[in-house]
Structure formats: C-alpha cells, structure tokens
Amino acid sequence: xxxxxxxxxxxxxxxxxxxxxxxxxxxxxxxxxxxxxxxxxxxxxxxxxxxxxxxxxxxxxxxxxxxxxxxxxxxxxxxxxxxxxxxxxxxxxxxxxxxxxxxxxxxxxxxxxxxxxxxxxxxxxxxxxxxxxxxxxxxxxxxxxxxxxxxxxxxxxxxxxxxxxxxxxxxxxxxxxxxxxxxxxxxxxxxxxxxxxxxxxxxxxxxxxxxxxxxxxxxxxxxxxxxxxxxxxxxxxxxxxxxxxxxxxxxxxxxxxxxxxxxxxxxxxxxxxxxxxxxxxxxxxxxxxxxxxxxxxxxxxxxxxxxxxxxxxxxxxxxxxxxxxxxxxxxxxxxxxxxxxxxxxxxxxxxxxxxxxxxxxxxxxxxxxxxxxxxxxxxxxxxxxxxxxxxxxxxxxxxxxxxxxxxxxxxxxx
RNA sequence: GCGGGUGUAGCUCAGUUGGUUAGAGCGCCAGUUUGUGGUACUGGAUGUCGUCGGUUCGAUUCCGAUCACUCGCCCCA
Numbered sequence: 359x360x361x362x363x364x365x366x367x368x369x370x371x372x373x374x375x376x377x378x379x380x381x382x383x384x385x386x387x388x389x390x391x392x393x394x395x396x397x398x399x400x401x402x403x404x405x406x407x408x409x410x411x412x413x414x415x416x417x418x419x420x421x422x423x424x425x426x427x428x429x430x431x432x433x434x435x436x437x438x439x440x441x442x443x444x445x446x447x448x449x450x451x452x453x454x455x456x457x458x459x460x461x462x463x464x465x466x467x468x469x470x471x472x473x474x475x476x477x478x479x480x481x482x483x484x485x486x487x488x489x490x491x492x493x494x495x496x497x498x499x500x501x502x503x504x505x506x507x508x509x510x511x512x513x514x515x516x517x518x519x520x521x522x523x524x525x526x527x528x529x530x531x532x533x534x535x536x537x538x539x540x541x542x543x544x545x546x547x548x549x550x551x552x553x554x555x556x557x558x559x560x561x562x563x564x565x566x567x568x569x570x571x572x573x574x575x576x577x578x579x580x581x582x583x584x585x586x587x588x589x590x591x592x593x594x595x596x597x598x599x600x601x602x603x604x605x606x607x608x609x610x611x612x613x614x615x616x617x618x619x620x621x622x623x624x625x626x627x628x629x630x631x632x633x634x635x636x637x638x639x640x641x642x643x644x645x646x647x648x649x650x651x652x653x654x655x656x657x658x659x660x661x662x663x664x665x666x667x668x669x670x671x672x673x674x675x676x677x678x679x680x681x682x683x684x685x686x687x688x689x690x691x692x693x694x695x696x697x698x699x700x701x702x703x704x705x706x707x708x709x710x711x712x713x714x715x716x717x718x719x720x721x722x723x724x725x726x727x728x729x730x731x732x733x734x735x736x737x738x739x740x741x742x743x744x745x746x747x748x749x750x751x752x753x754x755x756x757x758x759x760x761x762x763x764x765x766x767x768x769x770x771x772x
Numbered sequence: 773g774c775g776g777g778u779g780u781a782g783c784u785c786a787g788u789u790g791g792u793u794a795g796a797g798c799g800c801c802a803g804u805u806u807g808u809g810g811u812a813c814u815g816g817a818u819g820u821c822g823u824c825g826g827u828u829c830g831a832u833u834c835c836g837a838u839c840a841c842u843c844g845c846c847c848c849a
Contacts, residue, residue: 365840420847424773442849470849475773478842479849486849554846570845620848629849640849667849690807722809730809737807751809 369474369482381485383678384514384671385467388487391510392465395502397489400464402446404471408436414445414654416621419562425472427482439471442620443488443665444647445654451492452656460493460659467668479638479670488644488665492651495660497595500626500646501602503662507642508608510666511630514675520641522609524628525616526596527564528588530649533624536587537563547577567615583614592625599626618643622650626662635670642666684709685768686725686733686751688718696736699746699764703734706765725751732768 366372373381389399408428415422427439440446443466456462467487474480489506491499504522511520527533541563548556552571559566567578585593603610610628618627627645635641644664652658685708689696700712711728713721718735725733735747740758748767749756759767 368840425847472848474847476841477844480847484849488849557846565847637844638848643849665849670849686809688808718807719805719809724809726809733808735808739807747807749808754808754810756808 367482369476371481371483377672379681380672380675380678381668384668384675385485385487387513388510388666389465389467391506391513392463392489394509395463395506397463397465397491397506400447400450400466401468402443402450402466403440404469405437405439406446406449408438410445410449410654411438411441414448414620414622414650415442416562419620421472421620425474427471427473441470441472443468443470443486444490444620444622444650444661444663447490447663448651448654448656448661451651451659452654456492457657457659461499462490462492464490464492466490477637479635479667479673481669485668486665487668488663490661490663492659492661494662495648497598497602497626499660499662500599501606503644503664504599504603504626504628505606505608507628507630507644507664507666508606511642514671516632516641516671516674519634519674520630520632521611522603522628522630523613523616524600524603524610524626525613526584526588526592526599527618527624527627527645528584528592529595529624532584532588532592536582536584539582539587540564540566543581544577550577562621564617568617578615585614595625618645622647622653624648628664630666632674635673638670640667641670641674680729682709683729683731684711686711686713686721686728686730688713688721688725688733688735690718690735690737692736695741699734699736699761703765703768706769708765708768732771734764 408426411426412422421441426441429437431437447464447466451457451462465487466489468485469483470486471483473482476482489503491503504524508517508522511517528536541559544551544555544559544563544566548559550573551559551566552569552574555566555569555571555574558569566574567581569575569578588596600610600612616627616629623645625646625648629640629643631639632641633639642664643666644662646660646662648660649658650661685703687696687700687703687710696712700710703710711725711730713724716724722733730751733749733751735749735756737747740746741761743758744762745758745760746764747756748759748764
C-alpha cells in the first residue's frame with residue numbers, strides 16, 4: 359500500500375463524530391418532516407445496472423456522458439454507482455410491482471456518486487435526501503412536495519437563507535414547440551453565442567437560457583419565452599401550482615430561465631438556491647417527471663420529487679442539538695466494581711463515560727472534557743457504607759447517595 | 773474535462789532574501805494539588821516544511837512534475 363493510497367480517494371471524505379452528528383441531524387430532520395407529509399422511507403441499492411441511469415437521465419446529459427462511476431462486475435455486467443436517486447426509485451417501483459399501491463410517497467437518503475472535479479459543496483461521493491410522490495397527476499402533488507421542501511428548510515433554520523425559484527417546462531407538446539422556436543431563434547445568433555452555448559444549442563438548447571456568459575445573456579433576453587409556447591393545459595397547470603404556493607404562504611419567484619439538467623423533467627421545475635455557497639448555489643431541486651416510468655418500460659405513472667444535498671445543507675445550518683450529557687463513573691480503586699455500576703446505569707438508559715486509566719484527577723478532567731453532567735465517585739469510605747459520592751459537575755457540589763438507589767437519584771436529577 | 777491559487781506541528785498560521793538546533797497561539801502530555809474537573813501558573817513533546825525529481829558545495833526556501841485542497845468555468849445536490 360503506497361502513501362497516496364492512505365489518503366481518501368479524491369472527492370471523498372470521512373465524517374468524524376462532530377461532522378456526522380450534523381449530517382445525521384440534517385437527514386433526520388428531513389425524514390421527520392417527510393413523515394409528517396405521509397412519506398415512508400425506501401432504501402434502494404447504491405448501484406444499479408448502468409442502463410437504469412443511462413436510459414433515464416438522457417444520453418446527452420453530463421451526468422451520463424462523463425460523470426458516472428461505471429464498471430464491469432465479475433459476471434461482466436455493467437454496473438453504475440448511482441449518481442442520483444430518482445432512477446433507482448423508479449426502477450424499484452417497476453420491479454416491485456408497486457403500481458397497485460398508488461399514490462406512493464417515498465423518502466430516501468444516502469450516498470450518490472459523480473466523477474466530477476471537486477469543489478466546495480461538490481464531492482464525488484456526496485449524500486442526498488429526497489422524496490418522490492408517484493401516481494398523482496394533479497398540481498396538488500407539486501404543491502405538497504414543494505411545501506415539504508420548504509418545511510424542511512424552515513425546520514433547519516434556513517428559511518431566510520434560501521430562495522425558491524420555480525418554472526414550468528410544459529408538457530411534451532409545449533416543450534417540442536418551444537424547443538423548435540428557441541432553436542430557430544438561437545440559430546440566427548449562432549456567431550454571437552459562446553462556445554459552450556453553441557454546444558448546448560446542439561445537445562439541449564433550453565440550457566442556453568441559463569448561461570452565465572454575458573454575451574449569451576443579451577441574446578437570451580430577447581429570446582422567445584417558454585410561456586408563449588405553452589399549451590393552455592400546461593399554462594393552467596402551472597397557474598394552479600403557483601396559486602397553491604401562494605395559498606400556503608410559501609415565497610417564490612418565477613424564473614422563466616430555470617432549466618433542469620436531467621431529461622426526464624416536465625411541467626414544474628424548481629430550485630432552492632443560496633448565495634452563501636459560492637458557485638454551488640443549489641441546495642435542493644426537483645421537478646415533475648410524468649413520462650419517466652413509462653420510458654423505463656413500466657406502466658405510465660406520473661411523478662414529482664426533489665433531492666437535497668446533505669453536505670450543502672450542513673454547511674448552511676447552525677449547531678445541531680448537542681448529544682445527551684453523560685454520567686462519569688470514577689473508580690478510586692476497584693475498576694471492576696466501576697464497570698458493574700456503569701453497566702447498571704447504562705441498562706437504566708443513561709449515557710455513561712467510564713475511563714480506562716488514570717488517577718482520579720485525570721478521570722475528573724476527562725469527565726469534564728466529555729461534558730459530563732454528574733460524576734459518580736466510588737470511594738472506599740463510601741463503599742464501606744454501601745454508598746457512592748455523586749458530584750454535580752456544573753454546580754460543584756456533591757452528596758453521598760446509597761448505591762442501591764443511584765438510578766433513582768440520577769433519574770430524578772436529569 | 774478546462775483555467776487560477778495554495779500545501780510548514782493534531783488545528784489556525786508565522787518564518788527561512790538558499791546555510792548548521794524551523795516558530796507562535798490553540799490543543800495534547802506532565803506538574804503545582806498521591807480522594808476531586810472546569811480557572812491560573814510552571815514545564816514538556818510534537819514536524820521526512822505534501823510527494824518525487826532537477827539546479828546548487830548546500831533546498832523547507834529556486835525550478836519542474838505529481839498528488840491533495842481551494843476558487844472560477846462546465847455541470848449539478
């Protein structure tokens with residue numbers, strides 16, 4: 359094993375207890391919110407057959423063309439570490455025959471993998487929490503799913519750090535019409551477009567709309583708007599979504615240039631963004647994907663969902679709730695007696711810190727460092743009386759209590 | 773995948789205009805207090821100066837490559 363192999367693989371990252379506590383808090387807050395909206399957790403494999411992703415995300419998307427962790431397993435099958443959650447959930451929906459139990463509300467969490475160049479808030483193995491609501495064609499689903507996202511961000515204390523942007527990509531008919539109109543317009547300005555946008559024009563013209571290039575933006579300003587190409591049904595759908603958000607007092611701005619990267623989206627597309635994470639402004643994003651499951655070979659089943667980056671959220675949230683403060687058990691002489699007492703307290707449901715070595719002074723210092731609330735001191739004098747010394751480490755006072763009723767005492771105090 | 777910046781103790785960072793023993797603060801360890809922590813005081817340990825190679829009598833310092841991190845682009849959570 360070489361020295362370099364002792365480093366974590368580029369773009370991956372260990373979470374030590376303080377970090378993982380924050381991480382877990384974000385996930386648990388998300389799941390708790392999702393449960394209030396009626397979502398249950400689904401756990402799918404972190405790898406799938408490559409086609410699950412390549413067929414669904416769009417052959418031209420960056421995720422598929424250059425970011426997937428794909429390898430052949432020992433039987434020669436092409437396997438891909440999941441780059442996102444929706445395709446796997448859709449696959450599970452089909453292979454599990456879950457069309458019988460619609461509507462279906464699923465929450466998921468876990469690692470995702472994309473071979474990109476790492477940056478702040480952008481890793482090769484990162485974590486997402488996400489939800490999918492399957493089987494509901496009406497805007498009520500869109501509203502509920504976005505409301506859940508807003509609830510989660512509010513619960514994390516991020517309501518004033520994020521902004522909701524929303525747009526409609528229309529139905530298939532609207533999109534085809536708009537794509538044609540837009541392509542025609544942009545083709546007329548090809549010589550003035552940036553190189554990136556000339557590429558986008560061929561692969562996915564909608565993405566020219568959110569180009570950051572100065573020159574592109576001037577051209578885009580005068581481009582025909584998606585809104586003008588919408589069918590009346592698509593327009594009405596979007597109006598109902600925005601009306602619902604207003605009714606629920608969820609602040610949003612309509613951004614007609616908002617486009618999603620993955621091909622399966624239609625109708626509602628939305629993003630919660632922040633200005634506090636540098637170039638990685640998107641913290642939670644999602645949209646509607648009515649044709650995805652049919653495209654994969656399942657029964658046509660409308661769906662809408664979102665995913666949020668746990669690392670990105672973790673960088674924005676404040677301190678997670680502190681862990682329960684332990685009781686420190688400190689033996690003066692007989693360490694095995696201390697183990698018995700510690701075990702008793704642990705069985706009673708208390709968090710107990712029992713040191714491994716050192717004199718009393720060191721053990722007290724250790725108790726202090728782990729933020730213990732009380733110290734149980736097992737001294738020889740007290741032991742002779744069947745008692746222990748219970749010290750309040752915040753107040754600095756201590757009392758002798760009978761060993762037999764130690765749990766009761768501690769239970770009353772905490 | 774493309775372009776810029778950075779890389780010195782566990783952490784945050786100074787420093788060496790190339791020269792013998794590389795520093796601070798925090799943290800860590802020990803002591804002042806051999807049955808009592810948090811404060812204070814005293815003392816101590818720590819580094820192949822990211823890695824490999826080049827120039828040089830001599831490189832942590834200059835040059836190159838490489839790796840990692842970081843900022844931006846692409847893209848995205």
